[in-house]
Amino acid sequence: MFRYLVRRLLQMVLTFFGATFIVYALTFANADDPIQALAGERPITPSVRQALTERYHLDDPFLLQYWYYLKGLLTGDFGTSLTGRKISAMMTQAWPVTIKLALLAIVIAAGVAIVAGVISGIRRGGLFDNVTLALTLVVLALPIVVLAPLAQLIFGIKLGWFPPTAGRDASLYALLLPAIVLGSLVVATELRVTRASVAENLRSDYVRTARAKGLSRRRVIGVHVLRNSLIPVITLIGVDIGGLMSGAIVTEGVFNIPGVGFNLLRGIRTEDGPLVVGFVSILVIVFLVVNLLVDLLYAALDPRIRYA
Amino acid sequence: MPGKSPWKMAAGAAAVVLLAAGCSGSGSDDSADYTNSVIIGIVEPQHLLTTNTTETSGSEVLDSLFYPLVSFDDQKQPVERAAESITSDDNKVWTIKLKDGFTFSNDEPVTADNYINAWNYGAYGPNGQGGSYFFERIEGYADLQSRDPDGEGPEQASTPKSNVLSGLKKVDDLTFTVTLSVPFAGWKSVLAYNVFLPLPNAAFSAPGVIKDGFEDAPIGNGPFKMKGTWEHDSQIQVVRRDDFKGTKPKVAGVIWKIYQDQQSEYADLIAGNVDVQTTIPVESLSSVSGDLGERFQKSPNSVFQFVGFPTFEKGFNNPDVRRAISMAVNRQEMTSQIFLDSQTPATSFVSPAVNGYRADSCGEYCKYQPAKAKALYQQAGGPTSLTIAYNADGPHKAWVDAMCIQIKASLGVNCTGVGEPKFSDLLTKAENEEPVGMLRLGWVMDYPLMESYLGPLYTTNGSANYWGYSNPAFDDLVKEGDAAKTPPESIKKWQQAEDILAKDMPVIPLRFGQNVYGFSERTSNVSVDLFQKVDLYKIEIATTS
Numbered sequence: 098m099f100r101y102l103v104r105r106l107l108q109m110v111l112t113f114f115g116a117t118f119i120v121y122a123l124t125f126a127n128a129d130d131p132i133q134a135l136a137g138e139r140p141i142t143p144s145v146r147q148a149l150t151e152r153y154h155l156d157d158p159f160l161l162q163y164w165y166y167l168k169g170l171l172t173g174d175f176g177t178s179l180t181g182r183k184i185s186a187m188m189t190q191a192w193p194v195t196i197k198l199a200l201l202a203i204v205i206a207a208g209v210a211i212v213a214g215v216i217s218g219i220r221r222g223g224l225f226d227n228v229t230l231a232l233t234l235v236v237l238a239l240p241i242v243v244l245a246p247l248a249q250l251i252f253g254i255k256l257g258w259f260p261p262t263a264g265r266d267a268s269l270y271a272l273l274l275p276a277i278v279l280g281s282l283v284v285a286t287e288l289r290v291t292r293a294s295v296a297e298n299l300r301s302d303y304v305r306t307a308r309a310k311g312l313s314r315r316r317v318i319g320v321h322v323l324r325n326s327l328i329p330v331i332t333l334i335g336v337d338i339g340g341l342m343s344g345a346i347v348t349e350g351v352f353n354i355p356g357v358g359f360n361l362l363r364g365i366r367t368e369d370g371p372l373v374v375g376f377v378s379i380l381v382i383v384f385l386v387v388n389l390l391v392d393l394l395y396a397a398l399d400p401r402i403r404y405a
Numbered sequence: 406m407p408g409k410s411p412w413k414m415a416a417g418a419a420a421v422v423l424l425a426a427g428c429s430g431s432g433s434d435d436s437a438d439y440t441n442s443v444i445i446g447i448v449e450p451q452h453l454l455t456t457n458t459t460e461t462s463g464s465e466v467l468d469s470l471f472y473p474l475v476s477f478d479d480q481k482q483p484v485e486r487a488a489e490s491i492t493s494d495d496n497k498v499w500t501i502k503l504k505d506g507f508t509f510s511n512d513e514p515v516t517a518d519n520y521i522n523a524w525n526y527g528a529y530g531p532n533g534q535g536g537s538y539f540f541e542r543i544e545g546y547a548d549l550q551s552r553d554p555d556g557e558g559p560e561q562a563s564t565p566k567s568n569v570l571s572g573l574k575k576v577d578d579l580t581f582t583v584t585l586s587v588p589f590a591g592w593k594s595v596l597a598y599n600v601f602l603p604l605p606n607a608a609f610s611a612p613g614v615i616k617d618g619f620e621d622a623p624i625g626n627g628p629f630k631m632k633g634t635w636e637h638d639s640q641i642q643v644v645r646r647d648d649f650k651g652t653k654p655k656v657a658g659v660i661w662k663i664y665q666d667q668q669s670e671y672a673d674l675i676a677g678n679v680d681v682q683t684t685i686p687v688e689s690l691s692s693v694s695g696d697l698g699e700r701f702q703k704s705p706n707s708v709f710q711f712v713g714f715p716t717f718e719k720g721f722n723n724p725d726v727r728r729a730i731s732m733a734v735n736r737q738e739m740t741s742q743i744f745l746d747s748q749t750p751a752t753s754f755v756s757p758a759v760n761g762y763r764a765d766s767c768g769e770y771c772k773y774q775p776a777k778a779k780a781l782y783q784q785a786g787g788p789t790s791l792t793i794a795y796n797a798d799g800p801h802k803a804w805v806d807a808m809c810i811q812i813k814a815s816l817g818v819n820c821t822g823v824g825e826p827k828f829s830d831l832l833t834k835a836e837n838e839e840p841v842g843m844l845r846l847g848w849v850m851d852y853p854l855m856e857s858y859l860g861p862l863y864t865t866n867g868s869a870n871y872w873g874y875s876n877p878a879f880d881d882l883v884k885e886g887d888a889a890k891t892p893p894e895s896i897k898k899w900q901q902a903e904d905i906l907a908k909d910m911p912v913i914p915l916r917f918g919q920n921v922y923g924f925s926e927r928t929s930n931v932s933v934d935l936f937q938k939v940d941l942y943k944i945e946i947a948t949t950s
Contacts, residue, residue, distance in 0.1 A: 144549075144551060145538075147533075148531045181452070190636075190638075249672055253672055261669065261672035261675075262664075262678065264639055265636065266639075350666045351668070353669040353670075363665060
């Protein structure tokens with residue numbers, strides 16, 4: 098196990114550098130005049146352009162810029178956005194609300210997916226099974242750019258069940274609607290995995306033994322089948338958490354939640370290269386760590402898995 | 406470990422979530438502040454330092470924290486506010502006398518040095534301040550700019566010769582003089598812009614160096630002061646100062662609530678979570694009268710939308726071609742169908758927001774006359790296919806396509822709209838004289854003078870003259886207008902210059918913008934001015950229970 102960990106950590110380092118290099122190169126290739134983008138539709142005096150270009154090393158060759166960036170990273174300085182704010186400060190402000198939102202979304206999505214998945218798995222082909230599959234398909238098919246404003250309009254404004262936006266210090270109730278919207282992205286896959294896993298386990302030998310022993314149906318499913326079926330789902334949930342932490346760009350924009358996605362959206366719109374690269378670097382680390390944890394968890398849950 | 410229940414995992418996750426939610430910040434005890442403050446929605450400002458702020462959001466917040474030298478009355482004339490008097494005998498040397506007794510919110514008195522230090526900081530090239538170009542007219546500006554000896558190469562630019570403007574001289578604590586390099590009768594109007602605001606000594610940690618963190622909690626000489634710091638992407642809260650000597654605003658505070666998306670701001674407006682939205686999104690315009698009724702209003706602003714001709718391209722060299730295309734466009738149809746009358750058709754080259762505006766100064770070439778346009782176009786031998794380039798990161802596709810359809814119908818030539826991903830790409834291509842076809846552009850005035858439109862857009866070296874229009878007679882008239890002795894004389898010259906534009910047609914004026922704004926039930930007396938900013942002195946919160 099220890100050797101496995103060390104190997105994984107080394108791989109993480111390599112992946113981290115590779116991923117950030119690609120992001121950096123892409124942002125660099127895309128931004129041909131970020132100074133003008135900052136100014137919008139106003140002219141910029143040559144002096145100001147000069148000063149900003151030097152401050153951000155924008156006229157240095159690519160590798161030199163990448164070197165400055167790496168140096169900063171290794172000392173924990175994720176750089177400064179083009180509007181002068183430190184990326185690490187922005188991250189510390191943005192993260193708490195995104196974590197809240199992502200965790201809430203996962204809890205809701207997992208709750209719905211597991212319950213519905215178990216029931217569907219037990220009664221495969223039944224009415225409940227087909228209805229839930231169809232529903233989740235519809236939700237999956239709706240792009241988030243349609244789903245989020247629609248949900249805001251219907252549940253936030255017309256019906257008034259939820260507040261239409263949530264700010265930084267939003268209460269749990271205000272985050273409920275965005276969490277549901279966000280959760281709908283992952284509920285479909287989690288439901289299907291649960292369903293398939295339950296269906297497979299119901300046919301296994303130990304279940305047949307348990308039933309033969311005369312255990313009640315509740316105990317068979319609730320204790321034995323569930324425990325084993327949830328292993329793949331748990332790992333999927335772990336991966337989804339990583340994805341949701343970074344990807345709530347549209348949802349955060351629509352519901353006005355100043356989290357990680359919100360800042361990424363702003364950075365992309367205003368072509369703030371340092372901001373995008375800084376945030377993505379942090380997110381790469383988060384994703385790598387979450388994946389490592391999920392893999393270790395898998396080994397912990399399923400004793401048949403051993404890492405060399 | 407075998408048999409480790411996944412339920413424990415789920416329970417753990419739920420516990421973490423509840424813990425995180427429970428530890429959420431203050432939240433509820435701000436409700437007391439909310440009842441006395443008006444909540445205005447803005448976009449996240451890029452900067453709050455006075456010399457670096459050129460966009461509306463930052464400017465609005467600065468309006469609450471600072472008191473400007475002059476501001477504009479209903480006739481768009483400058484009226485002294487923080488200044489006691491601003492006079493000049495020759496329009497070249499201006500004497501600015503400050504009102505006595507004003508202080509910054511940290512109790513520092515407002516003196517001439519505060520203005521001089523701030524302006525020098527803004528004008529100094531290496532500081533990279535976005536509002537630097539406003540100081541260009543002051544004598545000595547060129548000495549504060551560094552020159553990069555080899556353009557794009559790796560050599561460092563030289564340090565500027567000086568870091569103080571030679572045209573600024575202190576006379577005494579409450580008086581200073583500004584010497585312009587060329588006389589300009591409209592200088593008083595320029596001083597209203599936020600880059601000319603004073604900065605307290607507390608803003609500088611050393612001469613010429615702004616203190617870290619000043620931007621997050623600016624200290625100003627205005628009717629409000631910061632409460633807390635700038636909570637990025639969330640809000641900025643200001644409260645009324647009791648020791649402010651000027652006209653006191655009626656509300657006890659303002660909460661500038663920051664939104665990234667106009668639609669979500671609109672949703673909050675209807676729900677009553679925000680009090681004023683200064684721009685209702687186009688998508689909601691059809692339902693807004695139903696949603697807000699009387700609380701949806703319009704007022705003029707200085708936005709000017711037009712399409713420019715790249716005169717360096719062969720097809721557009723001939724003024725007849727340009728006139729023909731202008732007559733082929735039905736502006737009224739565009740504003741009523743696509744913009745639902747939130748904008749008005751433009752038949753002049755300057756906005757109705759400035760004195761000297763004459764309706765229809767463009768004359769017959771801006772009237773929709775498709776038959777005449779077609780004849781003129783064919784006679785002049787215009788290009789057989791046209792393109793209009795626009796920036797795809799703005800809401801322009803709909804009207805550009807509509808305009809192309811109109812042109813196709815009137816002139817019988819093919820017309821397509823071409824979206825460039827970014828506005829900056831569009832400008833770079835135009836500056837490099839690449840064939841971009843016609844370009845869509847917008848303009849907002851910096852100060853309410855005709856010159857703010859005529860100068861930067863159409864003079865030969867104009868900073869926003871992206872299409873290479875050059876007419877020496879026009880340049881001369883603008884210069885003469887600048888140098889005229891009194892504003893009415895300036896206006897006469899500038900109007901003559903505008904007449905030249907009507908003949909040459911370097912751009913097709915399309916639309917003038919309006920503020921379409923809405924406010925909540927508990928506010929009254931809401932007005933949005935020419936610069937798209939809410940009038941903070943007039944707005945009131947209805948204290949009905």
